[in-house]
Amino acid sequence: MHHFNYREGVLHCEDVPLREIALEVGTPCYVYSYSTLIRHFRVMDEAFSAIPHLVCFAVKANSNIAVLKALAKEGSGMDVVSGGELFRALRAGVDPERIVFAGVGKTAQEMEYALRVGILMFNVESDQELETLEEVACRLKIKAPVALRVNPDVDPKTHPYISTGLKKSKFGIAIEEIVEEYETAARLPCIQVRGVHCHIGSQITQVAPFVEALGKVLGLVDRLRGLGLDISYVDMGGGLGIQYKDESPPPPAELASAIRPLLEGRGLTLILEPGRVIAGNAGILLTKVLYLKKGRVKRFVVVDAAMNDLARPSLYGAYHAILPVEERAAGAMVADVVGPICESGDFLAQDRELPELKQGDLLAVMSAGAYGFTMSSNYNSRPRVAEVLVSGDRFWVVRERERYEDLVRGERIPRFLLSEQSS
Ligand SMILES: *Cc1c(COP(=O)(O)O)cnc(C)c1O
Numbered sequence: 001m002h003h004f005n006y007r008e009g010v011l012h013c014e015d016v017p018l019r020e021i022a023l024e025v026g027t028p029c030y031v032y033s034y035s036t037l038i039r040h041f042r043v044m045d046e047a048f049s050a051i052p053h054l055v056c057f058a059v060k061a062n063s064n065i066a067v068l069k070a071l072a073k074e075g076s077g078m079d080v081v082s083g084g085e086l087f088r089a090l091r092a093g094v095d096p097e098r099i100v101f102a103g104v105g106k107t108a109q110e111m112e113y114a115l116r117v118g119i120l121m122f123n124v125e126s127d128q129e130l131e132t133l134e135e136v137a138c139r140l141k142i143k144a145p146v147a148l149r150v151n152p153d154v155d156p157k158t159h160p161y162i163s164t165g166l167k168k169s170k171f172g173i174a175i176e177e178i179v180e181e182y183e184t185a186a187r188l189p190c191i192q193v194r195g196v197h198c199h200i201g202s203q204i205t206q207v208a209p210f211v212e213a214l215g216k217v218l219g220l221v222d223r224l225r226g227l228g229l230d231i232s233y234v235d236m237g238g239g240l241g242i243q244y245k246d247e248s249p250p251p252p253a254e255l256a257s258a259i260r261p262l263l264e265g266r267g268l269t270l271i272l273e274p275g276r277v278i279a280g281n282a283g284i285l286l287t288k289v290l291y292l293k294k295g296r297v298k299r300f301v302v303v304d305a306a307m308n309d310l311a312r313p314s315l316y317g318a319y320h321a322i323l324p325v326e327e328r329a330a331g332a333m334v335a336d337v338v339g340p341i342c343e344s345g346d347f348l349a350q351d352r353e354l355p356e357l358k359q360g361d362l363l364a365v366m367s368a369g370a371y372g373f374t375m376s377s378n379y380n381s382r383p384r385v386a387e388v389l390v391s392g393d394r395f396w397v398v399r400e401r402e403r404y405e406d407l408v409r410g411e412r413i414p415r416f417l418l419s420e421q422s423s
Contacts, residue, residue, distance in 0.1 A: 001036070001039065001040075001281070002033060002036045002281040002282060003033040003035050003036045004033065004036075004284060004364065004366065006327045009326060009327040010325065010326060010327065011323060011324075011325045011326075011327070011364055013031050013033050013284070013390040013395075014033055014034075014035055014390050014391065014392055014393070015392050015393035016390050016393060016394070016395050018031065018284075018286055018325045018362065018364060019325055019326075019362055021286065021388055021390075021395060022286055022288065022325070022362050025386050025388055025397055025401070026386070026401065027286055027287050027288040027304055027305070027362065028285060028286060028287040028288070028303075028304050028305035028309055028385045029285075029286050029385050029386040029387065029388055029401070030283055030284070030285055030286070030368065030369075030372055030373050030385060030386070030387045030388065031283065031284050031285075031286055031387075031388045031390060031395075032062075032064075032067060032279075032282055032283040032369055032387065032388065032389050032390065032398075033282050033283070033390050033391075034070055034389055034390060034391035035391065035392075036281065036282035036369075037067065037070055037071065037278065037279065037282040037369075038070060038071070038074050040277060040278045040279075040281075040282060041055065041057070041071055041074050041076055041278055042074065043251070043252050043253070044252045044272065044274055044277065044278065045074070045075065045076075047251075047252040047253045047255070047256035048252075048256050048260070048270060048272070050260060050264075051260055051263050051264060051270060052268070052269040052270065053269060053270040053271070053272065054077050054098060054120075054269060054270075054271050054272075055075075055076055055077065055271075055272050055274065056076070056077035056078050056079040056098065056099070056100050056271055056272065056273050057071050057076045057077070057078055057079065057273075057274065057275065057278055057279075058078075058079045058238045058273045058274065058275030058276075059078050059079060059080050059081070059085040059088060059089060059275075060081055060085065060275060060371075060374055061275030061276055061278070061279045061280070061369075061370035061371055061374065062275070062279040062283070062369055062370055062372070062373065062374060063085060063088050063374050064373065064387050064389075064398050064399055065088055065091050065092040065398075066092075066387075066389050066396070066398035067279065067389070067398070068088060068089060068092035068094065069092040069093060070389075071278070072089075072092055072093055072094045072095075076094075076098075077094065077095075077098030077099060077100070077120070077271075078094050078098065078099050078100075079099075079100050079101075079102060079238070079273035079275075080099060080100070080101050080102075081101070081102050081103040082103065082110065083107075083109065083110040083113050083114075086099065086101065086110070086113060086114055086117070086119070087113075090117060096117045096118045096119050096120070097118065097119070097120050098120060099114075099119040099120055100119065100120055100121045100122075100123055100147075100197075100235060100271060100273070101114050101119055101121070101122050101123060102123040102125070102149065102197065102199070102273075103123075103125070104125045104126065104129075104170055104171060106122070106129060106132075106133075108132055108135070108136050111132065111133050111136045111137075111144075112136050112140065115136065115137055115140055115142050115144060116140065116142075119145075120145065121145045121146060121147050121194055121195060121197075121233065121235070121271075122144060122145065122146045122147070123146075123147050123148075123149045123197040123235065124146050124147070124148050124149065124185075125148075125149045125171060125172055125173065126173065127173075127181055127184070130146070130148075130181070130184070130185055130188070130191065133146065133191065134188045134189075134190050134191055137190035137191065138189065138190040142190070143190055143191065143192040144190060144191050144192065145192050145194045146185060146191055146192065146193060146194060146195075147193075147194055147195035147196055147197040147233060147235055148173055148178055148181055148182060148185065148193075148196065148197065149171065149172040149173060149197040149198060149199070150172055150173060150175050150178050150196055150197070150198050150216070150217060150220060151166075151167065151169060151171060151172030151173060151174055151175065151198070152172075152175055152198055152200065152212075152213045152216040152217065153166060153167045153174075153175060154166075154200050154209050154212050154213045154216070155209065156200045156201030156202075156204045156209045156239060157204070157205075157206060157209060158201045158202060158203045158204050158205075158239075158241070159202075159203065159316050163200070163201040164199055164200060164201050164202075171199070172197075172198065172199075175216060175220065178220065179220070179223055179224070179227075182224055182227070182229060183227065186227075186228075186229055193224075193229050193230065193231070194230070194231070194232060194233050195231055195232060195233030195234060195235055195271070196217050196220055196221055196224070196231060196233070196234055196235070197235040197237065197271075198213055198217055198235070198236060198237055199235075199236075199237025199238060199239060199273065200213050200237065200239060201239050202238065202239050202241075202275075202276060203239070203241040203242070203276060204239045204240060204241050204249070205241040205247050205248065205249040205250075206249075206250070207250045207254060207255055207258045210236065210239075210255060210258070210259060211258050211259060211262075213236070214234075214236060214259050214262055214263075215262070217234055217236070218234070218262060218263075218266070221234060221266075221268070231268070232267065232268060232269060233268065233269050233270075233271055234263070234268045234269070234270055234271070235270075235271035235272075235273065236259070236270065236271070236272055236273075237272075237273045238272065238273040238274045238275050238276070238277075239274075239276075240252065240255060240274055240276070240277040241276065241277070242276055242277055242280040242281055242367065242370075243281070243367075244280075244318065244319050244320060244321070244366075244367050245319045245321065249277075252277070275370055275371075276370040276371070278370075279369040279370040280367050280368075280369050280370035280371075281366075281367050281369060282369040283367075283368050283369020283370070283372060284364045284365060284366055284367075284368050284369070285305055285309060285310050285364070285365040285368040285372060285385075286325075286362060286363075286364055286365075287303040287304055287305035287348075287362070287363050287364075287365060288303060288304045288360065288361070288362055288363070289301055289302070289303055289357050289358065289359055289360060289361040289362075289363065290302045290303060290304055290340070290359065291359065292357060292358070292359065298335070298336055299333055299334065299335035299336070300335055300336050300337075300338050301335050301336070301337045301338070301354065301357055302338055302339070302340065303337055303338070303339060303348065303363060304339075304340070305339055305348065305365065305385070306338075306339025306340055306341040306346050306348075306380070306382065307339055307341055307343065307345060307346040307347070307348075307379070308339075308341060308376055308377045308378065308379040308380060308382050308384075309339070309372075309373075309376050309382070309384075309385055310348060310365060310368055310372050310375075310376070311371075311375045311376070311377075312368075312371055312372070312375070313347055313348050313349065313350075314343075314345040314346060314347065315375075319349075320348065320349065320365045320366055320367055320368060321365075321366040321367065322337055322348065322349055322352060322354065322363050322364070322365050322366070323363065323364045323366060324354075324355050324357065324361060324362070324363055324364075325361070325362035325363065325364060326361065326362070328355035328356065329355055330353045330354055330355050331353050331355070332354065332355050332356035333353075333354055333355075333356060333357075334351055334352065334353055334354070335351075335352060335354055336349065336350045336351065336352070337349040337352060337354075337363070340380070340382075341379060341380050341382075342380060348365055373385070373387055373399075378402075378407060381407050383401060383402035383403060383404065383406060383407060384401070384402045385401055385402075386399060386400060386401040387399040
């Protein structure tokens with residue numbers, strides 16, 4: 001469900017025609033629907049209302065501080081994976097006690113930052129990380145709240161780049177070894193064991209992998225409690241998929257009814273870290289047709305957005321629906337939609353059925369609200385695009401388009417290059 005619909009032949013975000021945004025803000029730009037965002041959050045939150053739970057939005061999916069603020073006002077916590085994301089969450093006014101911190105490479109500096117602000121929990125991914133956290137916490141005379149991230153060896157049946165819970169993955173600690181690691185953690189004076197964390201992957205379209213993972217996690221919780229450890233949180237990560245094309249991922253309510261019975265009466269608070277399912281279909285990338293080009297064997301639609309703006313098609317071969325802002329039936333042509341970047345991998349769609357297009361037409365690249373702007377870069381020295389938030393019939397630029405000056409900010413030419421050249 002989202003709020004991008006045609007009205008009288010013109011694609012709108014909520015009550016705002018997208019061409020109005022293109023006219024005022026320019027293209028390319030990301031456009032987010034506030035109503036969609038918070039609807040997705042509420043559906044997730046309400047699905048689990050019968051059990052103690054905390055929904056921590058995965059900031060890496062969409063880290064604009066207006067988006068974070070909108071979710072925080074709904075009561076969302078945040079899942080962060082870097083000091084920068086923690087900074088963003090705090091800047092958006094998120095209560096640190098609703099923030100969890102994951103990632104295999106947290107630095108001592110990031111740990112100190114998170115300890116000082118008092119986050120809910122570190123999701124620790126290795127023995128050396130645990131040792132470092134212990135050192136930092138002792139130095140600050142603080143007890144670091146932790147969950148260890150277990151790698152449950154569950155196949156989420158998704159793209160290999162976004163599978164994170166298999167034996168061969170860099171994430172988490174093997175389930176066979178983790179009890180020992182917990183015993184170590186429990187002995188460390190500046191570590192306070194609070195929970196178990198796991199996150200098996202992303203864009204998961206079935207309930208079964210979650211149930212399988214939770215089963216393993218709960219078995220672990222029982223063993224840990226048997227050893228006298230105080231486990232009060234089970235963090236099941238994120239990963240619920242969305243519809244990009246013809247997938248039919250389970251709605252949050254279905255996930256909830258599958259896993260709720262396993263949790264009831266256990267005195268555990270469930271943490272969820274959804275990213276894509278909250279933000280994915282709440283955003284689009286608005287772009288303009290620059291040129292139509294006929295190659296020897298293929299047709300190309302050259303648009304002003306590129307792989308640096310939306311990396312998913314190039315990176316994962318991901319499918320994003322592309323709709324004309326002025327409604328027209330697809331099928332008039334088959335073409336690749338490509339950007340201006342000097343790479344053959346720079347495409348937003350390949351061999352796509354499209355309506356007849358002309359120069360200047362506006363296109364909406366759908367389902368781009370998660371892992372869209374956050375994965376964007378300045379490759380080819382392209383300024384990063386503007387982000388716009390729509391609510392009802394109003395819209396706001398929530399991130400300005402970068403200017404050329406932004407591209408070179410922080411760069412310097414060393415003096416020796418400036419002095420007169422002598423030969
Ligand atoms: C990426 C990630 C998430 C969010 O994943 P989605 O598929 O966007 O829901 C949650 N938790 C962790 C630890 C992650 O790395």
